[in-house]
Amino acid sequence: MTQIDSHRRRGRPAGTSDTRDRILRSARDLFARDGTTNTSIRAIAAEAGVDPALVHHYFGTKAQLIATAIDIPIDPERVLTVLRATPVESLGHAVPALILPLWESDLGAHLKATLRAALAGDQQSIFAGFLREVVLTGIAPRIDEPPGSGIVRAEFAATQMLGVVMARYIFELQPFARVPIDQVIETIAPTLQRYLTGDIAAVTT
Amino acid sequence: MTQIDSHRRRGRPAGTSDTRDRILRSARDLFARDGTTNTSIRAIAAEAGVDPALVHHYFGTKAQLIATAIDIPIDPERVLTVLRATPVESLGHAVPALILPLWESDLGAHLKATLRAALAGDQQSIFAGFLREVVLTGIAPRIDEPPGSGIVRAEFAATQMLGVVMARYIFELQPFARVPIDQVIETIAPTLQRYLTGDIAAVTT
Numbered sequence: 001m002t003q004i005d006s007h008r009r010r011g012r013p014a015g016t017s018d019t020r021d022r023i024l025r026s027a028r029d030l031f032a033r034d035g036t037t038n039t040s041i042r043a044i045a046a047e048a049g050v051d052p053a054l055v056h057h058y059f060g061t062k063a064q065l066i067a068t069a070i071d072i073p074i075d076p077e078r079v080l081t082v083l084r085a086t087p088v089e090s091l092g093h094a095v096p097a098l099i100l101p102l103w104e105s106d107l108g109a110h111l112k113a114t115l116r117a118a119l120a121g122d123q124q125s126i127f128a129g130f131l132r133e134v135v136l137t138g139i140a141p142r143i144d145e146p147p148g149s150g151i152v153r154a155e156f157a158a159t160q161m162l163g164v165v166m167a168r169y170i171f172e173l174q175p176f177a178r179v180p181i182d183q184v185i186e187t188i189a190p191t192l193q194r195y196l197t198g199d200i201a202a203v204t205t
Numbered sequence: 206m207t208q209i210d211s212h213r214r215r216g217r218p219a220g221t222s223d224t225r226d227r228i229l230r231s232a233r234d235l236f237a238r239d240g241t242t243n244t245s246i247r248a249i250a251a252e253a254g255v256d257p258a259l260v261h262h263y264f265g266t267k268a269q270l271i272a273t274a275i276d277i278p279i280d281p282e283r284v285l286t287v288l289r290a291t292p293v294e295s296l297g298h299a300v301p302a303l304i305l306p307l308w309e310s311d312l313g314a315h316l317k318a319t320l321r322a323a324l325a326g327d328q329q330s331i332f333a334g335f336l337r338e339v340v341l342t343g344i345a346p347r348i349d350e351p352p353g354s355g356i357v358r359a360e361f362a363a364t365q366m367l368g369v370v371m372a373r374y375i376f377e378l379q380p381f382a383r384v385p386i387d388q389v390i391e392t393i394a395p396t397l398q399r400y401l402t403g404d405i406a407a408v409t410t
């Protein structure tokens with residue numbers, strides 16, 4: 001699995017770096033024009049004039065490529081690897097316990113800047129595409145009960161996560177933003193678990 | 206109770222309208238500089254060189270004034286009047302049933318534009334101040350169990366509402382944005398009710 005961080009790119013010959021940049025530009029152009037869902041790795045490779053294998057070589061999975069395209073400083077595959085190893089009945093706690101501490105860490109400022117840029121510019125659809133890619137490939141198939149409901153279940157969980165992130169790190173609601181993060185995780189975990197595996201009106205009615 | 210809408214302002218003599226505009230400019234300046242919490246109606250009146258009663262005459266309550274200042278096309282007092290008449294054990298359903306249909310109505314485009322502007326510009330703190338004012342005056346005192354927990358409870362409910370609004374109207378997550386709004390309301394109502402009146406880690410631990 002390709003790891004995305006800035007260290008890995010150091011020391012590459014200039015010519016290779018140009019190719020990488022060209023692929024990234026092509027990806028950004030196509031994501032913006034056609035949306036992430038309708039843009040394949042193959043189409044990005046064709047646009048950049050390279051072999052699809054080279055896209056994967058530089059950027060890993062599609063989720064990783066989207067993360068790089070909109071400057072999300074977290075490798076989605078690392079998050080997904082942990083979630084795939086988590087029993088579905090524990091996901092409600094595992095998801096916020098994995099993601100919210102990242103926002104409280106040294107990466108927090110970078111994450112806030114990325115989210116603010118996505119909100120201020122025209123990148124909302126690419127950000128939504130990122131969420132969709134992570135949800136589709138990592139969570140939805142495991143909670144697809146009844147069949148076909150997995151995406152909606154995961155998206156309801158995403159609304160609660162998104163709301164906490166917005167309230168705490170963008171709007172900085174007080175006193176909410178000062179509640180210890182462990183208490184926030186414990187408080188929203190049952191909500192996420194119900195959306196992921198419980199009886200919810202959006203699925204059962 | 207003063208009703209805020211554009212009809213009410215029609216036909217005013219120009220001089221009076223100038224005074225109103227001056228008060229509004231003073232309010233926006235002070236909200237931006239000192240925050241909404243630290244800005245009193247009295248301070249706004251002093252800044253505009255008018256009597257505080259005139260501020261109330263033109264704009265109503267502080268929540269109404271903030272709504273006008275950031276161009277929220279909904280009278281918060283009308284929402285609060287309904288919520289005050291709702292038993293606390295029904296608020297989890299009443300809050301989304303009251304607010305989400307507004308976003309699906311003809312006002313939706315205006316609400317989206319206002320939220321986008323708040324996110325893109327430097328108005329996040331005024332928007333947060335609006336939420337705080339509505340929560341403080343309308344909901345928190347009624348769910349303050351144990352004493353002092355009402356604001357945090359209401360803010361947790363606000364995170365779920367904010368997340369639904371962001372996912373559905375800003376990021377337009379699919380298929381979530383197509384789920385019938387009644388099903389969204391039914392699905393999140395138990396979450397809101399638990400945050401408002403249930404045992405939650407952020408309050409009980």
